[in-house]
Amino acid sequence: MLKEFWYPVACIKDLKENRPLGVEIFDEWIAIFLDSSKNVVAVEDRCLHRNARLSKGKVVNGELTCPYHGWRYCNNGQLSSVPSEGPKFTPSASKCIKSYETYLQDGYIYLKLKSSSNGTSRIPFKIPYLGAAGYEHIRLIHKFRAQVPNCAENFIDIPHTTFVHPKIFRYEQEPQLIQSDVELKDGNVHVRYLNETSNFGIFSKFLNSKSSTIFHEDNYYFPNVTHVEYRFSEKMHFNITSQSVQVTKDETMVYTDLTYNYGFWNLLAKPFVRWVGKKIIAQDVDIMRQQSDVTAKYGQQFLSMPSDIQHVFIELIYDCLRNDKDPTTLPNRQKRVEFWI
Numbered sequence: 001m002l003k004e005f006w007y008p009v010a011c012i013k014d015l016k017e018n019r020p021l022g023v024e025i026f027d028e029w030i031a032i033f034l035d036s037s038k039n040v041v042a043v044e045d046r047c048l049h050r051n052a053r054l055s056k057g058k059v060v061n062g063e064l065t066c067p068y069h070g071w072r073y074c075n076n077g078q079l080s081s082v083p084s085e086g087p088k089f090t091p092s093a094s095k096c097i098k099s100y101e102t103y104l105q106d107g108y109i110y111l112k113l114k115s116s117s118n119g120t121s122r123i124p125f126k127i128p129y130l131g132a133a134g135y136e137h138i139r140l141i142h143k144f145r146a147q148v149p150n151c152a153e154n155f156i157d158i159p160h161t162t163f164v165h166p167k168i169f170r171y172e173q174e175p176q177l178i179q180s181d182v183e184l185k186d187g188n189v190h191v192r193y194l195n196e197t198s199n200f201g202i203f204s205k206f207l208n209s210k211s212s213t214i215f216h217e218d219n220y221y222f223p224n225v226t227h228v229e230y231r232f233s234e235k236m237h238f239n240i241t242s243q244s245v246q247v248t249k250d251e252t253m254v255y256t257d258l259t260y261n262y263g264f265w266n267l268l269a270k271p272f273v274r275w276v277g278k279k280i281i282a283q284d285v286d287i288m289r290q291q292s293d294v295t296a297k298y299g300q301q302f303l304s305m306p307s308d309i310q311h312v313f314i315e316l317i318y319d320c321l322r323n324d325k326d327p328t329t330l331p332n333r334q335k336r337v338e339f340w341i
């Protein structure tokens with residue numbers, strides 16, 4: 001079932017007219033190119049002739065050309081010409097490579113490996129506030145050596161911020177008691193923090209000078225999206241949307257979109273927000289690598305505390321998907337949690 005969802009595999013701006021792109025998802029190699037009508041086409045990245053990588057070739061008149069002996073493929077994956085055969089070559093439906101559905105949204109190329117088994121079709125998750133008036137946008141792409149659900153858990157995990165991102169988020173020496181409402185609803189997870197007043201360490205003075213209560217919500221949307229939203233004050237709004245995509249058995253590509261409205265400070269803050277974003281993600285990449293190494297050696301047996309309940313929900317949902325079960329059939333649950341950060 002996991003292969004029946006849309007996943008981002010590249011940014012549309014990186015796909016040039018005559019150059020195919022090679023991407024990887026669920027251990028499949030895929031070549032992406034633009035056909036003569038500028039439609040995005042995705043096909044398996046393997047030439048029928050002698051297994052060269054089609055993504056290393058070029059696009060000629062909207063057809064994908066193999067770098068080894070020049071065989072060409074059209075936009076439905078069918079072999080259209082074989083140079084060594086000259087004009088006598090006749091294309092046939094049996095000489096065809098696999099092609100995949102694509103979808104463009106928010107500057108991403110989305111790809112689906114399989115059609116939905118239950119006939120329903122959802123569009124990809126829309127990045128909140130992308131392109132909205134008054135909002136700036138930063139896109140960051142990183143590879144994690146980790147599994148998708150572990151990445152998703154990390155992106156909506158509050159207690160780690162004190163230790164993995166010291167000073168950027170929180171100070172260890174000033175713990176606060178926090179309450180949250182955690183809900184598993186229709187296969188998604190929503191966490192609402194109730195009494196947070198300071199959560200961005202050294203930046204708190206700028207973001208929330210009056211130390212008022214921050215609106216903070218963390219959401220997980222199956223199978224692979226997390227959305228974190230902060231309203232530090234009336235004028236300071238910040239969103240982090242992360243899409244985690246399994247590329248190989250051990251690796252996940254994470255597409256992060258930061259959309260924020262700091263009013264007057266929007267542009268001045270941009271290089272700084274980008275720098276902090278990259279720093280935070282690099283710290284998460286490191287800790288997730290450690291987690292993966294230990295899990296590979298000893299297996300995944302986690303001991304959870306009340307503050308981990310959203311992670312337990314994510315694991316439940318993802319296990320459903322791994323076992324081809326519809327997570328929306330899980331019973332809805334709600335819990336109020338208290339914890340120190």
Ligand code: FES
Nearest residue numbers: 047049050066069
């Ligand atoms: S391997 Fe592709 S044309 Fe020969």
Ligand SMILES: [Fe+2]
Nearest residue numbers: 154161164284
């Ligand atoms: Fe983190």
